[in-house]
Amino acid sequence: MKYTSLLTYMILLTTLVNGQDYIITWQGDSLECYMPGKPWKEGFRPPRKYDNGHLRVPVVFQNDSVRVLEAGDVKGYSRTKHGRGLLCNGVFESKQLLDEKGKKSTAWHWGGEEDSWYFLQKLEEGPYANLYIVYLRCPSGGNDAFYCIVKHAEGQPDKAFVMVNRKRTVQFLNDPDIATGMKNFRYKKTRHAYGKIVREYNRLKTEAAKGQFLKE
Numbered sequence: 537m538k539y540t541s542l543l544t545y546m547i548l549l550t551t552l553v554n555g556q557d558y559i560i561t562w563q564g565d566s567l568e569c570y571m572p573g574k575p576w577k578e579g580f581r582p583p584r585k586y587d588n589g590h591l592r593v594p595v596v597f598q599n600d601s602v603r604v605l606e607a608g609d610v611k612g613y614s615r616t617k618h619g620r621g622l623l624c625n626g627v628f629e630s631k632q633l634l635d636e637k638g639k640k641s642t643a644w645h646w647g648g649e650e651d652s653w654y655f656l657q658k659l660e661e662g663p664y665a666n667l668y669i670v671y672l673r674c675p676s677g678g679n680d681a682f683y684c685i686v687k688h689a690e691g692q693p694d695k696a697f698v699m700v701n702r703k704r705t706v707q708f709l710n711d712p713d714i715a716t717g718m719k720n721f722r723y724k725k726t727r728h729a730y731g732k733i734v735r736e737y738n739r740l741k742t743e744a745a746k747g748q749f750l751k752e
Contacts, residue, residue: 557595557614559614569596569597570595570597571593571594571595571613571623572594573618574620575587580604586604587620588623589623589655590654590670590672593655610630611630615628624671628655629656629668630655630656631653631668631684631686631695632652632653633695633698634695634696634697634698654670656669656670659731660731660734660735662734664741665686666686670684683698684697685708685709702733705730714737714740718736721733
């Protein structure tokens with residue numbers, strides 16, 4: 537897949553302010569559109585198939601053409617209003633999932649395939665790592681939330697590592713140049729901890745880079 541510049545992400549974020557839905561193509565083009573909050577009222581059926589924006593999203597373009605975009609079809613999208621179910625508002629990006637060892641995730645209990653794509657919602661963006669979340673249904677019912685990280689140094693912008701828990705997240709981000717800082721970092725065991733861990737990682741990496749620059 538093609539690399540999308542920082543300008544593309546700025547366009548995505550700007551849409552939230554302007555109150556307009558957009559999609560971003562793999563070529564970096566932004567296309568204005570409308571994403572219905574209740575797709576079945578627009579004729580998308582069965583309803584359950586179209587109420588998880590992490591898998592697919594119905595889109596109506598300005599010329600009244602209609603299309604269902606599956607994750608992976610486009611680079612990402614920005615949705616301004618929360619719709620039914622998991623049609624959440626925010627910025628989403630297409631990613632494939634890897635486990636912590638870098639192997640492809642088989643989407644173990646989601647019924648997905650190894651090469652499945654998902655629209656991940658961006659929670660944190662930093663110079664060294666981004667944090668995402670994805671909600672997917674369990675076969676037994678209900679939804680599971682999975683936190684995922686993209687480390688820019690890995691050179692795989694379209695791959696996200698699925699985090700098992702908070703402790704393993706700290707271990708995953710425990711780079712040699714900031715090992716002491718990550719080891720000493722303390723966090724509360726809440727759902728907000730993932731964001732705090734990633735923010736601390738980006739802060740420590742930035743400080744380490746400044747220190748290296750001064751040495752040179």
